[in-house]
Amino acid sequence: MLTKVLLILLGMSIILPSRSEEPRVELENGPSAHDDVYGHQPQAPENKLLSEETVPTFTGPYHRLGNLQAATHILNSILNNYDHKLRPGIGEKPTVVTVELSVNTLGPISILDMEYTIDITFCQTWYDERLRYNGSFESFVLNGDMVSQLWIPDTFFRNSKRTQEHVITMPNQMARIHKDGKVLYTIRMTIDAGCLLHMLKFPMDSHSCPLSFSSFSYPESEMIYKWEDFKLEINEENSWKLFQFDFTGVTNTTETISTPAGDFMVMTLFFNVSRRFGFVAFQNYVPSSVTTMLSWVSFWIKKDSAPARTSLGITSVLTMTTLGTFSRKNFPRVSYVTALDFYIAICFVFCFCALMEFAVLNFLTYNWTKPRASPRFRHPHIRARALTPPRAHVHQHPEAFVCQIEDSEESDGEEGPFCPAQQSFRRRTIQKAGNGCCKWCKKYFCVVPSCEGSIWQQGRLFIHIYRLDNYSRVVFPVTFFFFNVLYWLVCLNL
Known part of the structure; x- marks a missing residue:
């Protein structure tokens, strides 16, 4: 009997566990057996996620966190007890700031305001x-x-007039923090800086436009600037706007200035530029030279054409005055004379002298030589014979010089007074010189040692009044040529 009871209990223990496991198997296999009833069911993603998931590995206490959480934790930990109002190393040692510049755009340079515009990317480390x-x-x-949560050097540009920080589409500034504590701060700005232009050699001038910066509140004992091996990136092809100037190079200086607030270290960059000569040459030098040479045309116009010669001379003088005013229109009001002003002034003097030459010629011709009321005409060629009193009266009245207009077949084609001084000199020179003296020298340059005419001619160079235009045709061009040679040699070699 006992044996039967044990067998019954053993059978029941085997049957009951098998029945309790049947529903669990059906539950696991249920979705595949009832797809038509519940529709499409998404597959369990456990196996796929486990096979494709990449778990980042970290060192230190952040190995169980993701990248975002780890970065946030690091920033919060270093900025939690950080005071951005105090500079690093305060009370121990000065802060060394390394500077690097990248020039995006240089120019334009305003001559009238004596300033220039520069667009830079300023880096401090x-x-x-x-x-x-x-x-x-x-x-x-x-x-x-x-x-704004970090300490940033209070650098300012000492010679800036206006400064613009770019904020489109976001503020153009960035800070990079390295794990060893190194900080790189970069900002982009456009600066209108002052540039003192020395215009003495204008338009052959060269300038050095400075860009000076220093700390506003930290003296040299607390902040020191230095160059990053003087790295300066300059891209001349990036829409530079120098226009009238050529970029020739850049130099730098470091100095310490004393102020009531302390001694500050000042860093300065000099952008060297030289003026392009073509624009000024075509706007000023060429018109001035052409106008001056145009005033010489009056020397080939007959002296009897007073309206033509007078209008030409006055027009030349007024044109030079206009050119001188125009050259100063877009020019700073400096108190010294520039090279261009000097050239225009000399051209003005040449034009004025050409006008005065006709005035002198007209005055000497029609006031010192008074013709008779009814001259006698015997030949197309006219010669004036001087009627002078005896020699004793010449010295008493040197202004008594009256010429009579007569005809003569022996006239040499020159219209003018035939005076006793000239007649006496011709006889003497013909006897002494003969054929040895050239005709040109006898005609223009003659010294009268014993003059029988007026007292003012004794021992001086005899100049024929009616040949004054002939002298001017040679003297004016030669003098202007030598002036140009000397002017350009001095201006280009200084």
């Missing part, structure tokens, strides 16, 4: 031990909103 961290990230890049 320093070390801040408070920003050190441990982690797999080599650096963090912070945008413009986060930059």
Whole structure:
């Protein structure tokens, strides 16, 4: 009986576990057996996610966090107790700021306002031990909103008149924090800086436009600037706007200036430019030279054509006055004379002298030589015979010089007074010189040692009044030529 009871209990223990496991199997196999009833069911993604998921590995205490959580934790930890109002190393050592510049656009240069425009990307680098961290990230890049939470050097540009920081589409500034505490701060700005232009050699002038910067509140004992091996990136093809100038190079200086607030270190960049000569040459030098040479045309016009010669001379003088005023229109009001002003002034003197030459010729011809009321005409060629009193009266009245217009077949074709001084000189020179003296020298340059005419001719160079135009045709061009040679040699070699 006992044996039967044990067998019954053993059978029941085997049957009951098998029945309790049947529903679990059906539940696991249920979705595949009832697809038509419940429609499409998504597959369980456990196996797929486990096979494709890439779990980042970190060192230190952040190995169980993701990249975003780890970066947030690092930034919060280093900025939690960070005071951006205090400079790094305060009370211990000065902060060394390394500077680097990248010039995006240079120009234009305003001559009238004596300033220039420059677009730069300004980079500053320093070390801040408070920003050190441990982690797999080599650096963090912070945008413009986060930059305000860091200590930034209070650098300002000393010779700037206007400064613009670019904020489209976001503020153009960035801070990069390295794990060793190194901080790189970059900002883009456009500066209108003053540039003192020395215009003495204008338009053959060269200038050095400075860009000077320093700390506003930290003296040299607290902040030191230095160049990053003087790295200056200049891209001349990036829409430079120098126009009238050529870029010739850049230099830098470092100096310390003393102020009531302390001694500050000042860094200065000099952008060297030289003026292009073509624009000024065609606008000023060529018109001035042509106008001056145009005034010489009056020397080939007959002296009897007073309206033509007078109008030409006055027009030349007024044109030079206009050119001189136009050259100063877009020019700073400096108190010294520039090279261009000197050239225009000399051209003005040449034009004025050409006008005065006709005035002198007209005055000497029609006031010192008074013709008779009814002259006798015997031949187309006219010669004036001087009627002078005896020699004793000549010295008493030197102004008594009256010429009579007569005809003569022996006239040499020159219209003018035939005076006793000239007649006596011709006889003497013919006897002494003979054929040895050239006709041109006897005609134009003659010294009268014993003059029988007026007292003012004794021992002086005898100049024929009616040949004054002939002298001017040679003297004016030769003098202007030598002036140009001397002018350009001096201006181009200084």
